[in-house]
Amino acid sequence: MLTIDKLLYYLEQQFVNFVILEDFLKKVKRSFDDYVAYFREGLLDDREIADKLGVSRVNVWRMRKKWESGENSVSDDSRLSISEDTFEHLLSQTFKSEVNARKVRSELDLERANLELGFINAFKQYSGVELVSMHTKIENLRAEIDALNKASSKKNKQVVNGEINSLKSELDEYIKECSIREMELYYECMKKLATVHEAESKSNYKNSKGHK
CATH class of the missing domain: 1.20.58 (Methane Monooxygenase Hydroxylase; Chain G, domain 1)
Structure with a gap:
């Protein structure tokens, strides 16, 4: 039976997944300037920058080479690169979200069916008396x-x-x-x-x- 606690838990999970997706979209849209800001600071190595931006170390290395060569922009393919861990994590969260959604829908359908069955049984009793x-x-x-x-x-x-x-x-x-x-x-x-x-x-x- 679907309870208020279960519904609140489901909504909380949906909010968490939304935050994860929003963060993912931000990482996908990393521009060349995002990399340059870290390169100019010179405080982090490529691994640390990759962790900060949620991209692969190879992608950071590629952006650093372009920056060092004096290029001011990169192709869309480079800008859309993300780390494998980030992508797998997103897929995992999306799958969990779908499983939870199907479970809640199933419980709602079952609850509705029980209510309809109860109504029909009550109607039979009423019609019998009538x-x-x-x-x-x-x-x-x-x-x-x-x-x-x-x-x-x-x-x-x-x-x-x-x-x-x-x-x-x-x-x-x-x-x-x-x-x-x-x-x-x-x-x-x-x-x-x-x-x-x-x-x-x-x-x-x-x-x-x-x-x-």
């Missing part, structure tokens, strides 16, 4: 008809048949009335479920628009 008087009347009419059939004789058969036919007509009317009322109740149930799904769809649509 229709109990009609069902009782139908069963009583059937019992009367059976009793008359068993008690009929040649002497009063015509009279009994008249009573049976009258009871059968009454039984048919009650069955129709009960069926119509049962369909009305089911229709009300379906409308309520459809309203819930529609509200949920609108909420999901608004949330998806808000994240764009």
Whole structure:
């Protein structure tokens, strides 16, 4: 069951992943000037600069050679180089984020299914109470008809048949009335479920628009 603590934990993980991604994008966009600033300071070696910028030592060495040769810019391919560790870490965090997202979605779907099942069970109980008087009347009419059939004789058969036919007509009317009322109740149930799904769809649509 999805709890508030689980939801908060999931949101916290999403925020952490967002920070990691934001940091990654900053590292990807390293410009030549980012390297030059460290080269001019002369306080760090290539390994330390690579750690600071989140790129490979080879990339720092390449930028240093270009700086020493007097070049003022580098190609996009060089600027987009990142360290293998950084890339693998990003992939790992992205995978974990997807796993957590699927887990939360699964728990939400299960919780919704349980709520719908509970609603349907409650509806069945309600409809049973709502229709109990009609069902009782139908069963009583059937019992009367059976009793008359068993008690009929040649002497009063015509009279009994008249009573049976009258009871059968009454039984048919009650069955129709009960069926119509049962369909009305089911229709009300379906409308309520459809309203819930529609509200949920609108909420999901608004949330998806808000994240764009």
